[in-house]
Amino acid sequence: MWCSAGSNMPDQNASSVSSSSSSSSLPAAPAAPQRRALIIGGGPAGLMAAERLARAGVAVDLFDAMATVGRKFLLAGKGGLNLTHSEARPRFDERYFERQADVAPWLDRFDGEALRRWAAELGVETFVGTSGRVFPSNLKAAPLLRAWLQRLRGQGVRLHMRHRWLGWTDTGACRFQSPEGETTWEADAVVLALGGASWPQLGSDGQWVPHLSAAGADVRALRPANCGFDLGLRREGETTAGWTPFFVEKFAGQPLKPVALQVSAPDGRSFARQGEFVVTTTGIEGSLVYAASGLLRDIIEQHGEALIHLDLFPGREAAWVAEQVAYPRGSRSMSSHLKSRLNLDGLKAALVHEVLDKQQYGDVATLARTLKALPLRLVAARPVAEVISTAGGVRLESLDPTLMLRTRPGVFVAGEMLDWEAPTGGYLLTAAMASGVVAGDGAAAWCQQRPTPAQ
Numbered sequence: 001m002w003c004s005a006g007s008n009m010p011d012q013n014a015s016s017v018s019s020s021s022s023s024s025s026l027p028a029a030p031a032a033p034q035r036r037a038l039i040i041g042g043g044p045a046g047l048m049a050a051e052r053l054a055r056a057g058v059a060v061d062l063f064d065a066m067a068t069v070g071r072k073f074l075l076a077g078k079g080g081l082n083l084t085h086s087e088a089r090p091r092f093d094e095r096y097f098e099r100q101a102d103v104a105p106w107l108d109r110f111d112g113e114a115l116r117r118w119a120a121e122l123g124v125e126t127f128v129g130t131s132g133r134v135f136p137s138n139l140k141a142a143p144l145l146r147a148w149l150q151r152l153r154g155q156g157v158r159l160h161m162r163h164r165w166l167g168w169t170d171t172g173a174c175r176f177q178s179p180e181g182e183t184t185w186e187a188d189a190v191v192l193a194l195g196g197a198s199w200p201q202l203g204s205d206g207q208w209v210p211h212l213s214a215a216g217a218d219v220r221a222l223r224p225a226n227c228g229f230d231l232g233l234r235r236e237g238e239t240t241a242g243w244t245p246f247f248v249e250k251f252a253g254q255p256l257k258p259v260a261l262q263v264s265a266p267d268g269r270s271f272a273r274q275g276e277f278v279v280t281t282t283g284i285e286g287s288l289v290y291a292a293s294g295l296l297r298d299i300i301e302q303h304g305e306a307l308i309h310l311d312l313f314p315g316r317e318a319a320w321v322a323e324q325v326a327y328p329r330g331s332r333s334m335s336s337h338l339k340s341r342l343n344l345d346g347l348k349a350a351l352v353h354e355v356l357d358k359q360q361y362g363d364v365a366t367l368a369r370t371l372k373a374l375p376l377r378l379v380a381a382r383p384v385a386e387v388i389s390t391a392g393g394v395r396l397e398s399l400d401p402t403l404m405l406r407t408r409p410g411v412f413v414a415g416e417m418l419d420w421e422a423p424t425g426g427y428l429l430t431a432a433m434a435s436g437v438v439a440g441d442g443a444a445a446w447c448q449q450r451p452t453p454a455q
């Protein structure tokens, strides 16, 4: 008995991007597979695990809480779908910080090059952008997802949409809330690929945490990654909640560039890089901030705040900037003087007014120092629900090298629900899919070594 109670028929209307015909270039699954696996979560990690299991001849039923799979993948497509990065290993591996040694074996199985070949097999060519990031040539996610689902269906993968996993029964069956009520399913292996907790409206809401903890997994708290921050300012010796109303009204949404961001943690870690970011109503966000976000988040968690310094003239020496500020200005106001000597205006000029009081602004040395190291005090990461990715999750020590839970044999875990993090640049999708490969292959091997089930 492979499933119990409730419908086991796939939802034929499961996905708006699905199709019934197959364009698979992979070997077709055997007609009557003897082993069955459940994949729970239809993001890139779960779909990849499904592909590997189906290729190994295992019957695959894939469940997702939403009406369609791959919603976050499609959202990523709105930003051009940065699939992976072209940089060579082992530099690539370093993007996974303290987890690089754990992620490296996944990348040995499926790295950026393998991902590009995989996309090409599905009829989607890729290109390397100027920053080294890799994108589909049409910059879209939907055609790739559509081709992928078509191939999966051709391999016999059955999709069950609107099936929310609720944990396990006392006997170890998987419980689902479905449109028909609660159903339970059993199988030789289960792959959980439930994502993190960002953008819960797309399906990944982190509700799996208590179930995994109850199953004996060590789960690290889910935290924001690649996120923006709220700030408090030091103004006239006092701390205010954030930007002034004038500044928000005039500059929220505007990009600050070029700028360099520098921060040092008390534990010795530091970040210093040039780039750009955006001013928000409550603080800052954008690529340069995301790149520093793991360190900033950790500093705030440990010390309550993180003090960053911005260099508004990253291409200029401090001495040169000081010289321009100190240049005799005659009857001109300081603002006109800075505009004429340094071309300082708009957002950058307003930023200086946000952090200096009138007296400080009039002091040439303080002003020059601030232009090269403008202090901003960040007090909170944005909530995990609105950020790009999630840190924390199932600690890798809870899993064996095939990503099987040590405390629950036959249950594998993949994707963003695992405890690793990486910057933007295609590293997130690459590791999510690579872990799907490892978990899918692990589950297939587990299925093959199981005794033949009673028919």
Ligand SMILES: Cc1cc2nc3c(=O)[nH]c(=O)nc-3n(C[C@H](O)[C@H](O)[C@H](O)COP(=O)(O)OP(=O)(O)OC[C@H]3O[C@@H](n4cnc5c(N)ncnc54)[C@H](O)[C@@H]3O)c2cc1C
Pocket (backbone or CB within 6 Å): 040, 041, 042, 043, 044, 045, 046, 063, 064, 065, 066, 069, 070, 071, 072, 073, 075, 076, 077, 079, 080, 081, 082, 083, 084, 163, 164, 165, 166, 193, 194, 195, 196, 198, 199, 202, 203, 204, 205, 206, 207, 208, 387, 388, 389, 414, 415, 416, 417, 425, 426, 427, 428, 429, 430, 432
């Ligand atoms: C705005 C944005 C842009 C991004 N752009 C990029 C990019 O360009 N490049 C990049 O590398 N990464 C990008 N990412 C990150 C990337 O999308 C994720 O890292 C990736 O989708 C994670 O894959 P996953 O399969 O682990 O989880 P998800 O894609 O989150 O999929 C998890 C699935 O599990 C389902 N699920 C959750 N709970 C349950 C449950 N209880 N029962 C049943 N189903 C459940 C969800 O509905 C979902 O379909 C972006 C993220 C965001 C938010």
